[in-house]
Amino acid sequence: MYQHGEDGGATMARVLTDQEKQHIYDEVRQFLAEELEIDLEEIQEDTNIIDDIGGDSLLYLELVEEFKQEFDVNVEVRVIGQYMLKKSITTVREAVDAIYEVIEKGDQIVQELEQGEQAVQGS
Template sequence: MSKQLTEEEKSQIYDDIKEFLSEELDVPADQITPQSKIIDDLNGDSMIYLELVEMFKKRFDVNVEVRLIGQYFQRHPIYTVGETAQAVYDIVERGDNLLADEDKASV
C-alpha cells in the first residue's frame, strides 16, 4: 500500500532525517544541508541509510521488501541528505511498486 505525501509531510521527513543524522553522527543540525554527503561529509556509514528507511517504513506503515529497496538503491545511488529524503519519499509513495514504472519503461 502506498500513499501520496503532502509537501508538509515531505518537509517533516527531511527535518526528521536531519535530526536523526545530527543525533546519530554527532553533527549540529544546522551544518546538515540537502547537499551534505552522509558518508564523506558527516562520517556516516552505509547502514545509516537502511536505519532511516526502516524508521519511515514503520512510521508510514509501508511494507516493502529489503531486496526491493536494495534494487532501488542500486539503480538510484544515494549519497546526500537530499537524495536520502527523495528515496524515502519514493519508498513511502510507491511501496511495492517502487521499481514497477522503471521496469515497464525498460521492456
C-alpha cells in the same frame, strides 16, 4: 488511493503532503545528527552523507526502516536497499527524495527493480 497492479491485485499508493515531506526532511536531518553525533546545522540538503559527515550505507537502511514503520510501508528492507543503490544516493536531498518515493510507491518499487533486471538480462 489504490492502484491496480499488473496481476490485478490492488497496491497501495499515496501522495505525501507538503507537511509530511517537511516532517521527513526534518526527521532525516535529526536522525543523521543523532547517529553521527554532529550538530544539526552541519546537515544541509547538499551535504554528502558519506564524504562530508562520515555516514555509511547502513545508515540509509536504518533511516528507511524508521519511515517504513511510521508510514506503514510494506516493502522488504532488502528491496529498498537495492532501490537506493540503484539511485546512487549521496546527498541528504537524494536520500530524502528516495524516502518520499519508497513511501509513495510502496510495492511498485519491486516492479521497477524487476523490470530493470529484465532489461539488463535482455541486452
